[in-house]
Amino acid sequence: MPLRIDVITIFPDYFAPLQLSLMGKAQQSGLVTIAIHDLREFTSDRHRSVDDTPYGGGAGMVMTPEPWGQAIDAVVTDQSTLIVPTPAGKLFSQPVAAELAHSTHLIFACGRYEGIDQRVVEYYRPRIDVRELSIGDYVLAGGDVATLAMIEASVRLVPGVLGNPESLVEESHQLPGVEYPSYTKPPTWRGLDVPEVLLSGHHDQIARWRAEQSTIRTTHNRPDLLPGS
Ligand SMILES: COc1cccc(COC(=O)c2cn[nH]c2)c1
Secondary structure, eight states: OOEEEEEEESOGGGGGGGGSHHHHHHHHTTSEEEEEEEGGGGOOSTTOOOEEOOTTOOSSOEEOHHHHHHHHHHHOOTTEEEEEEEEEEEEOOHHHHHHHHTOSEEEEEOOBTTOBOTHHHHHHTTTSEEEEEESSSSOOSBSHHHHHHHHHHHHTTSTTTSSOTHHHHHHHHOOSSOOOOOOOSOSEETTEEOOTHHHHOOHHHHHHHHHHHHHHHHHHHOGGGSTTO
16 A cells, blocks of 8 residues: 655745656555645635734744645545644654554654644544644755655655665664764775774674664763663
8 A cells, every 4th residue: 555645835836856767666656656736726815815813922923723624624534644844843753653653644744933833733633634744953944855854764664665774674673872883995095094894704793893883872962862761
């Protein structure tokens, strides 16, 4: 059953990159189908407006619910998962990407401005799986870039998309923490040598060195990922 993805956005052009490279091949392979929808196609006023001033005051504008209701209703089924990228969401992660990769239908609602009227989430929550997801603790101008990141992270985990599932095995068996550093030819570059152990052919020593490097790197860059932290 191919994974179907519908993206609703006021900037459809943001998603041109999904036709390239791995994402493009995934679509050609029939494993994934991705459709982009312009939210303004679902407005009914002459100005095709999608936002208005916030109740309760405050800076900026909020996206009005009706165009979203029309757009989501046009693609939703009882198998759909609605994903709303937002800084206020639960943190997206590799395990979440793996979950999404095994979904039937994902609808991404790319909000702009200060966000989408919360009643859109409230309306669909009793009907389908709705997930407000954050890709990190910073604020983007809209959900489009976050959606691209989540689609790329999820689609590469769809069985058959990655030519070489081997890299997924390494990824999944990786110790808690970050990846060890990687090297390739030439053996010396601008006076810098590749660590000897990697040229030795001693696979157990190499594995030990890589585990050690991962721990050193995790301690320095991501102590929060260390076991027991
Ligand atoms: C839907 O409501 C809003 C409000 C403000 C910005 C955005 C765009 O998403 C992000 O900025 C984001 C997502 N993960 N990390 C940052 C959406």
